[in-house]
Amino acid sequence: MNFKDYDMIVVGSGFAGATVAQICAANKGENVLVIEKRGHVAGNCYDEYDKHGIMIHKYGPHIFHTNSKEVHDYLSNFTQWYDYSHEVVAKVGDEYLPVPFNLNTLREVYGEKKSEELRGKLIEKYGYATKVPILELRKSDDPEICAIAEFVYENIFLKYTMKQWGQKPEEIDPAVTGRVPVLISDDNRYFQDLYQGMPLEGYTKLVENMLKNETITTVLNTDVKDIMMLKDGKVLINWSRISLENVLEGAATLDLDGATDEYVPFEGQFIFTGPTDELLDLKYGRLPYRTLRFDFEYIDEPEYQPRAVVNYTVSEDFTRITEFKKLTGQDTPGTTIMREYPMSYEAKDGQIPYYAIMNEKNNANYRQYADEIAKYPNVFLLGRLAEYKYYNIDAIVLKAMELAETL
Numbered sequence: 001m002n003f004k005d006y007d008m009i010v011v012g013s014g015f016a017g018a019t020v021a022q023i024c025a026a027n028k029g030e031n032v033l034v035i036e037k038r039g040h041v042a043g044n045c046y047d048e049y050d051k052h053g054i055m056i057h058k059y060g061p062h063i064f065h066t067n068s069k070e071v072h073d074y075l076s077n078f079t080q081w082y083d084y085s086h087e088v089v090a091k092v093g094d095e096y097l098p099v100p101f102n103l104n105t106l107r108e109v110y111g112e113k114k115s116e117e118l119r120g121k122l123i124e125k126y127g128y129a130t131k132v133p134i135l136e137l138r139k140s141d142d143p144e145i146c147a148i149a150e151f152v153y154e155n156i157f158l159k160y161t162m163k164q165w166g167q168k169p170e171e172i173d174p175a176v177t178g179r180v181p182v183l184i185s186d187d188n189r190y191f192q193d194l195y196q197g198m199p200l201e202g203y204t205k206l207v208e209n210m211l212k213n214e215t216i217t218t219v220l221n222t223d224v225k226d227i228m229m230l231k232d233g234k235v236l237i238n239w240s241r242i243s244l245e246n247v248l249e250g251a252a253t254l255d256l257d258g259a260t261d262e263y264v265p266f267e268g269q270f271i272f273t274g275p276t277d278e279l280l281d282l283k284y285g286r287l288p289y290r291t292l293r294f295d296f297e298y299i300d301e302p303e304y305q306p307r308a309v310v311n312y313t314v315s316e317d318f319t320r321i322t323e324f325k326k327l328t329g330q331d332t333p334g335t336t337i338m339r340e341y342p343m344s345y346e347a348k349d350g351q352i353p354y355y356a357i358m359n360e361k362n363n364a365n366y367r368q369y370a371d372e373i374a375k376y377p378n379v380f381l382l383g384r385l386a387e388y389k390y391y392n393i394d395a396i397v398l399k400a401m402e403l404a405e406t407l
Ligand code: FAD
Pocket: 011, 012, 013, 014, 015, 016, 017, 035, 036, 037, 038, 041, 042, 043, 044, 045, 059, 060, 061, 062, 063, 064, 065, 222, 223, 224, 225, 273, 274, 275, 292, 354, 355, 382, 383, 384, 385, 391, 392, 393, 394, 396
């Protein structure tokens, strides 16, 4: 496709970018160019087989879960699912306790007799199958419920949150710890969503299938900042700076015939799913993020731990260990595990900003960037980085579907 024929440029090939590109191409017949900085598609959901043949998630464990039939049906066009319900345990001393803290955890901690009494009390107060954020439970005026809340706070939340965010649970946005509320039920699953599972052939394959369209061209290994600039309300692109070697095979090609070494206006829609502060050259300062270091280890044993994810909520420097074969049900002689070490994002080489640190100050800082971008009528910010939000896969797919409809 000749570069002059693109109706839309999408920066980033994670779920945000892939969804907008796919819908605009397939439903609206638009010609879409996807530009991706990394050497692969699927963003942080990228997975691959390691040298031992085990499917690993390079940027942290990803489990798909949603209550949205619309999102589930949409993604099911591109994958079949491995039926997996995620369960997590916390290693506390020598014990593995179900997380989120639920009525089974209560029994393990308090024993049969005492837990029966407390169970009745919790159900009476909050109702069965309800979810109570830990910061809410701590406010209870019942001393026994307060004692449970203190146990959960100390043994599940405090140290894990200190490792993950460098702050105490009460110092961070309550929505964050609210993602893992105390569950007044016997359900050991981490998510209670109607649909959950893993893409049968992996997330990378799923996203590749989304982008396999005769009007989508994907270019890898290309930082959009090296080929574009924003000026006076206009998106300017220097097409000659795109290297044809980086065009992903299997979909539309790219024809740069007629491109010269100059910045020319791009009048189509420009969807950006990377960090918004970088798009504007950090002019209002760098937005704060947390990053992670992932340490992989292969173990020559069939199994390492009792669940796919074990959270280390009171000990160790890492937050959790993932054992990948337990996510995908792979049957292999050995096993690959990964430890996650959170730290402050310094924009050092190779570091990736994973988690926006949402608070009043940082959100206001983000607003400055978003307001500036609003002066560019054909630029749209979408995604976990671009919107400085804590989106799950389903939420960002839904947001992208909505944006694609309105464009
Ligand atoms: P990303 O996946 O980050 O994609 C953005 C893309 O833009 C990247 O590929 C990036 O390389 C590219 N890009 C950035 N800047 C540029 C540039 N200048 N030029 C070109 N390309 C650029 N969600 C769940 O639902 N379930 C889970 O279990 C789950 N686990 C998670 C675990 C971790 C450790 C993390 C960090 C997140 C997890 N999530 C999970 C959230 C999930 O990763 C996000 O919802 C999803 O990846 C968001 O997609 P996105 O497209 O917005 O962002």
